[in-house]
Amino acid sequence: MQTNDTAALERAVTDGSTDLQKRDVRALTEYMTVLPLGGDVYSVTSQSGSEYRVDALEARCTCPDKQHNLEDGELCKHERRVRFATGEWAIPGWANTEAVDSQLGEHVSGTPQVAATDGGTVEVLQPDDDSDKARQRPDDCDCGDWNDGAELPCWPCYRDGFEAPNPEVKADE
Ligand SMILES: [Zn+2]
Ligand SMILES: [Zn+2]
Incomplete structure (x- = not known):
């Protein structure tokens, strides 16, 4: 199901989308576990079970994509995932939030944010099982x-x- 969600969302942004946007899609929809290790360092375990270290401040990740494919300053999906999970980056308005991995934002101190589709204000993504906040x-x-x-x-x-x-x-x- 995660794979289908990823494919559907990727198709939705394929026209005119960049490789970096595709990394955003994977960062949002793939099953990843983000654990804070202290400071700006996070452990990110990917869908395939590989664990990488992300340093959000230094923009470093230990994954092969970061080492071999990306230019300086370009972020891999693990680094993107950390930024989405902590709310440092808002989830883009084009993203179907139902396709977003339900674990996004677990274990970290920040809260995922969703950019409003009109490009304006940002709203907080409420996980399904946490909808009683406004109760x-x-x-x-x-x-x-x-x-x-x-x-x-x-x-x-x-x-x-x-x-x-x-x-x-x-x-x-
Ligand atoms: Zn990475
Ligand atoms: Zn009361």
Whole structure:
């Protein structure tokens, strides 16, 4: 399925696309695991099981593509993957976010960003299993003047995983 997604997305950008754009597609759709090793250094394990080291600050990667095919300053798919995963680069508007590897952004401290299709603002890519970030406060929320500005929410909010008082609490009538 990943392979089909990759092929479909590559076809979608083939017209006028560069080899570097194809690397973007692979960086987004292939199954890769990115693990921070400290500083700007990451371990990237590719779909084929090979592990490479990416230094995002120095723009280095230990893969053969980087060593043999790319000019100075051109980034391989592993380096691109790190930049997408950490949100340093926004996922291009032409990318079908459903084809993006669902692990993108796991394990790293940043959050993937998606460029809006109109080329304007950037929105955060919400992983499927994390769609409750915008969820409602519990019906029995008891936040109010008593904890306005405090560090802790009411018990029902805390129970449901919120870490701060309900910001939309209505003043007591
Ligand atoms: Zn590489
Ligand atoms: Zn509450």
